[in-house]
Structure formats: structure tokens, C-alpha cells
Amino acid sequence: MASTKDWFETVAEARERARKRLPKSVFLALHAGSEAGRTLADNTAAFAELGLRPRIADLPATREQATTVLGQEISMPVICSPTGVQAVDPGGEVAVAKAAAASGTAIGLSSFASKPIEDVVAANDKTFFQVYWQGSRDSMIARMDRAKQAGAKGLIVTLDWVFATARDWGAPPIPEKVDLKAAITFAPQVLVKPGWLARYVRTRRLPDLTTPNLAEAGAQGPTFFGAYGEWMGTQPPTWADLAWLREQWDGPFMIKGIYRPDDAKRAVDIGATAISVSNHGGNNLDSTPASIRALPGVANAVGDQIEVLLDGGIRRGSDVVKALALGAKAVLVGRAYLWGLAANGERGVHNVLEILRQGIDSTLYGLGRKSIHELSPEDVVVPGDFTRGM
Template identity: 75%
Template structure:
């Protein structure tokens, strides 16, 4: 079926429509990676190095995609990643929350989001709240308690970010406030994208550059993105004992996001994490970091039977999801893919992206002769000998027995 005005058939088409609809600065803020963009590119390219081994007969008539992650039953092993301030659509994270609820999956919400945890959790009860290590311990506890009272089902602590001077490759300047000066500076590129502007005119509000989830309490004044970012930069980075302390305060599923090194995966298990997310922050952290999917096999070898393993980075199609599951992930997060969906067609665009990926997972399972995502095995994927590159001074890592089921389920 070919794409239509209200429906697109690939994530690449969603990206093309997002680029056509969004002002240049907004689009490139979604696309940008650190420094030269090496990690950003590798996140996507690495999946192309993984081959599949299909069968031609005795294929299953139906395939099971549903799974349980962080105590949540979801209809496919794909969740929406927490992404900060979204100016791609007036409804922002609320549109994504409605779409993920309709798709039967979980919604990750950033503490730097443009919509409050109360609004988002009301739109999708399977909301997972994310925070950085920002502020004092009391502030962190207050933020976590507010999320829990709003109905958040899990706490995600993101650690795959090195803040400091602007290092983003291709990242445009972002105004601190939408005042007259900002209007004059960014006005020309906005006028070239009248449909984006019209969406905001119809909504009766300007793009929101505040972070309501970093307010001291619901309903109180929200800091701007840069005010929040400044507080973050002034907060000393956490120690492993800090992380243990926060885990002890949160009595639900607890995720540490940003794991690349197997040693960090082991430490996360030691402090009692429920799950870890193998992630390089979408290529927006330390450039030159290997792709998330390259880091996955050695992390699975280190801790795969002890903790739920998630993956974030580079997912563009259903076959990418299947490759990650076969190599030991329990589920994946998508980031840019769903943001392009929001930009292209709001709530319906996010649902469209999830439907594309769902269909791709189903078709790949059929080709691999697997009746369920839970029956995928490492030998469904052909992995080059040097795929995981060099960690701990070793070239690559041995994979587990190809006849054993995927671990970390």
C-alpha cells in the first residue's frame, strides 16, 4: 500500500514529512548528534551489519508479539523513549501518550518534557518516568514521589549524558525564551513552514520551552529548559552509592539507562536495578562510543540472567527490533522514529510509526520461523566476528550458545 496524505508506509517517510513540516532549527534539534556524529550514524548503520537466517517452509500461521517489561504487559516489545522538550507538535508528549496507549505499549516521559507527568499519565497509565541526577537528594525524592502519585509505573535514571559546552553536531541554537528577539531571529524559518505555525495558532499557545516536571510541585512555576539545564550542570555527578540510595527510595521497577560497558551493567545489578537500558543517548553523548546494538552482546553475557535488558538507539524498522531481541534484549525504546511521527501527523503519526514497526516484527518472525518474540535465538542473527569492537582490551566478545534461547527475558 502506497503512502497517502494521512498515512505513511515507512519510518523514512515519516522523517521526510517531518523535515518538510518543521522549521529548520526544530528539525535539526531532533536529528543532531555529538561532535562529528560518529555514534549517531553507527547506531543505525550497525544494524545493517547483522544478517538474518530465514526459513522457507513450516512457517507459523500466527506470531506472538506481546511481552511483559517492568511489570507492564505490552502488546509489542517496543516502547517510546523519554525525550526532552518537544516543539514538534502542540500536544507533544500527550499526543505520544495517547498513541502508545492505543497501541498497547508504555510511554517513557522525560523530566525535561514539555508536558507534566500528571497529563501524560492520565493519557497513558503505563507511563515510565525518567529523571537525570538533578538537584539535591530531597529534590530527587520529591520529583520521584510526584511521579509515583501521578501513576508512573517505573523510574528511569538516565546517566548516558556528559553535559558541558555545546558539542552537538548539526544542532541549532535554541532560544531561552520565546520573546520578541527570538521571534525576529527564528521568524523567517518559521514562516517557511506555515503548517507547523498554524498548528500552534490553532492550539492558542506557543511552543513550550519550560520543564513542568522540574517544578517543585505540580502547578508551581516551571523552570525554562536552560534554567533546568543550569541546575543539572551545577549538580555533582552521582556515585554508585548515590545510585544505590535512590534505588532504595523507589519501591517500584528501577531502570538505569546509559549502559555500554559490561562493568557498569554488573554494578547496576549490584545496586538492585530492575532493568538496564543499553544506550549511548542516541549518539548525543560521547562521540565515538560504539552503537548500542554493538554493546548489547557483551552486556548480555555479563548480566543477562539477572536483570531485564532494554536497548535504545538506532531502531528504524521491525527487523531491527527482532535483531535486538535475538541478541538478548527484552524490549527496545524508540526515540527519533516516534518524534518524526509526531511531527508528521501528531497522535496518528506516532501510532502509524508503531504500526509500521509492529508489522515489521511480525513479518521478520514469520521469515525466521518463530511463532513468538520469546522464541528468538542468537543463531537467528549472523554477527560479524568483530561486531562488538573493543571493550576491556578484548576484540569482540563471544556470544552464548546459539542453541540457547535469548536471555534477559
């Protein structure tokens, strides 16, 4: 269907609409990658290096995309990745949860989210709660207990971050809280984006930069930067720490940030249910090759002992198919749905997910595959140096 005011045809169009709607600092915060942005760029460029091997006859009349991840049945192999404070739209994580539910898929909720987990689970019962190794063990247990009581179906532990915040192009200024001083400082950016401002005016609420899931239910929680500071100040975990964390959660358990085959095997050893091959969307150690380059080595190392997902650079349904053909069971998307959220709120997120669904379907058709479960490496043309020795 052709693009309209309320519908767009590609993720690239969602990004452009987000750029036009958002204040400059807010958009740059979504777009940012660490240091020179080499990994950010390679996450998407690597998919373009992979070719597809189409068929021309005996093509399937219908194609199946449904699968199961972390014990949850989903209608397509795409999950909304956990991302921090989603102040690009007043609906935030609740809007994302509703859109994912409408598309029959799951959402990962960041512990740095701006909406309480209780509200998000109410909007989508296929919610996984994401945590960092942050604070005391008692505080981690309290967060996990709250998530269990709210109905979270699984735990995602994010480990791919080295706090490299310096960027060659400059980091966008972001206030710690939205108060009078911040309003004055950012007024020149906000006033030239009346559509974004109008959304908040209609709700009679300012953008919320606090993290309610790091406090007791009903409490406001620290600011994003306060939470970030606690995370930075916590001693990094050992594998023994991660084994302990696994013991505290009696449901599905994913480790996000796996890149090396040996780390993937360690995740199996501690009893993880799933891993995500990820470089934090290009926001971790710059010059790390794209996630999709690391995927084959990780998938081959663990076989079917653990669910393998991929996170990073997904912009099209064909990208999803390439990832599945090289060993992923599903993918996590981040920037793509955030651009949809910024462009058109809940409907924009649903729009992005359906773009990916349509792209998966047409790619399966072209490859002559009736199901995502039939995909294999022979469906993809992989250059000889693609994995770069990983």
C-alpha cells in the same frame, strides 16, 4: 498499504515529512548527534551489518509480540523513550502517550518534558518517569513522590550524557523561551513552514519550553536551559548515590546508559530492575560504538538477573528483532516517534509504532518464529568483528 496524506509506510518517510514540516532549527535539534556524529551514524549502520537467517517452510500462521517490561504488559517489544521538551507538535508528550496507549505500549516521560506527568499518566497509565541525577536529594525525592502520586509505574534514571554539545556542523539555535524577541529571530524559519505554524495557531498557544515536572504540581517550572544548567552543575553520582536513589523508589527501576558489562553487574548489585544499553542516541561520548554492538556483552554478563533493553538506532521492525535475538527484552525508540509526531501529531506517532509492529511480524514470519520469545542469536548472522572487542 500505500502511503497517503495521513499515513506513511516507513520511518524514513516520517523523517522526510518531519524535515519538510519543521522549521530548520527544530528539525536539526531532533537530528543532532554530538561532535562529528560518528556514534549517531554507527547506531543505524550497525544494524545493517547484521544479517538474518530465514526459513522457507513450516512458517507460523500467527506471531506473538506481547511481553512484560518493568512490570507492565505491552503488546509489542517497543517503548517510547523519554525525550526532552517535545515542541515539534502542540500535543507533545500527551499526544505520544495517547498514541502509545492506542498501540498497547508504554511511554517514558522525561523530567524535562513540556507536559505535566499528571496529564501524561491520564493519557497512558503505562508511564515510566525519567530523572537525571540533578539538584539536591530533597528535590529528587520531591520529583519522585510527585511521579508516584501521579501513577507512574516505574523510574528511569538516565546517566549516559557528558554534556558534549559542540558539533562539527554547528548546533541549531534554540531560544530559552518563546517571546517577542524569539519570534522575530525565528520568523524567517517559521513563516516558510506554514503547516507547523498553523498547528500552534489553532491551539492559540506558543511552543512551551518550560519543564513543569521539575516544579510542584501546577507550577510552570524552569526553562529547558535552566533545568539543563542545574543538571550540569550537580556533582555526578557515585554507585552509592545510585543505591540510595534505588532505595527511594519502591517500584520498577531502570538505569539507562549502561554500556559496559561491569557497569551492568553493578546495576544488578544495587537492585535495579532493568538496564538500557544506550549511548543517548549518539548524543553522548562521540566515537562510542553503536549500542547494538555493546548489547551481546552486556546481556551475557547479567543473564536473566535483570531486564536488558536497548536504545539507539531502531528504524525498522527487523532492527527490533535483531536486538531481541542478541539479548534485549525490548527496545526504546526516540527519534523515530518524534519524526512521526512532527509529521502528523498523535496519529503520526501511532503510525510509526504500527510500522515497527508490522516489521517485527514479517521478520518473525521469515525466521520461522511464532513468538519474540523464541528468538536467539542463531537467528542473526553476526560478523566476526561486530562487537569491536566489547
